[in-house]
Amino acid sequence: MQISLQDKRVFITAGGAGMGRATALxxxxxxxxxxxxxxxxxxxxxxxxxxxxxxxDVSKSAELDAIFDEILPGGLDIMVNNAGVTGPTxxxxxxxxxxxxxxxxxxxxxxxxxxxRVVPVFKKQQQGVIINLVSAAGILGYxxxxxxxxxxxxxxxxxxxxxxxxxxxxxxxxxxxxxNVNGERMERVIHAHAEAxxxxxxxxxxMYAIGTSMQCYVDPEEIADTICFLCSDYGRHISGQIVxxxxxxxxxxxxx
Ligand SMILES: NC(=O)c1ccc[n+]([C@@H]2O[C@H](COP(=O)([O-])OP(=O)(O)OC[C@H]3O[C@@H](n4cnc5c(N)ncnc54)[C@H](O)[C@@H]3O)[C@@H](O)[C@H]2O)c1
Numbered sequence: 001m002q003i004s005l006q007d008k009r010v011f012i013t014a015g016g017a018g019m020g021r022a023t024a025l026x027x028x029x030x031x032x033x034x035x036x037x038x039x040x041x042x043x044x045x046x047x048x049x050x051x052x053x054x055x056x057d058v059s060k061s062a063e064l065d066a067i068f069d070e071i072l073p074g075g076l077d078i079m080v081n082n083a084g085v086t087g088p089t090x091x092x093x094x095x096x097x098x099x100x101x102x103x104x105x106x107x108x109x110x111x112x113x114x115x116x117r118v119v120p121v122f123k124k125q126q127q128g129v130i131i132n133l134v135s136a137a138g139i140l141g142y143x144x145x146x147x148x149x150x151x152x153x154x155x156x157x158x159x160x161x162x163x164x165x166x167x168x169x170x171x172x173x174x175x176x177x178x179x180n181v182n183g184e185r186m187e188r189v190i191h192a193h194a195e196a197x198x199x200x201x202x203x204x205x206x207m208y209a210i211g212t213s214m215q216c217y218v219d220p221e222e223i224a225d226t227i228c229f230l231c232s233d234y235g236r237h238i239s240g241q242i243v244x245x246x247x248x249x250x251x252x253x254x255x256x
Pocket of ligand 1: 059135
């Protein structure tokens with residue numbers, strides 16, 4: 001089996017770091033024409049030549065116009081709605097209106113803003129693939145992370161509904177559940193959890209591992225590989241699925 005994304009045009013949100021970056025690099029290597037954006041200009045500048053980038057906050061719909069105006073006239077094959085923020089780690093009664101809104105804006109509003117723009121093009125082409133980054137928090141409960149959980153369950157519902165709406169037009173839509181991913185973001189999550197529950201970060205790191213059946217953390221490249229497979233011709237009849245690449249998360253909140 002040899003995966004190729006030759007001649008595919010793909011837009012990935014938040015490609016400056018983490019899984020978005022790993023996916024941009026993997027797709028670029030497989031021959032795709034990759035477009036990406038991020039709020040972090042320096043991170044974008046460190047991507048290889050040949051990947052087209054924009055500085056953009058995807059939670060602001062108007063900022064996306066310039067990007068799609070440039071990309072869409074040439075067609076688009078794959079949309080990866082990757083951007084997401086962790087939101088606050090607090091009990092629900094301590095979450096402010098602004099914290100709630102900011103988390104929703106990046107995690108779910110932005111996925112809608114991009115999807116709304118690409119669907120007419122995909123329909124005209126009678127083909128297209130959408131990948132939405134979910135989380136184990138989009139299929140499980142997760143105390144102290146209410147805004148993120150609410151946003152990610154919205155992503156699950158959005159994904160399932162899009163697969164139903166768009167399937168007749170040969171447009172596939174799948175969600176990815178990354179679980180515990182090695183990297184800076186996971187470290188931030190572990191430290192925020194440790195602080196909120198007055199625990200040692202090492203203990204929290206262990207708790208997240210034992211919350212998965214395989215007692216593991218995964219690398220961003222494993223997520224990227226799965227996205228490439230789903231977007232390739234090998235995935236041509238895979239749609240409406242919420243695919244875990246997480247060693248099977250049983251709980252995000254093992255009681256210590
Ligand atoms: N890391 C994990 O353990 C984990 C687990 C489950 C789900 N996820 C989800 O996977 C996706 C990617 O997560 P990650 O850990 O790779 O991300 P990350 O925290 O490493 O951030 C990746 C990039 O997003 C950019 N970004 C943040 N807000 C943005 C905005 N408003 N507009 C444009 N760019 C923005 C950042 O500058 C950064 O370069 C997210 O949707 C996240 O919720 C992550």
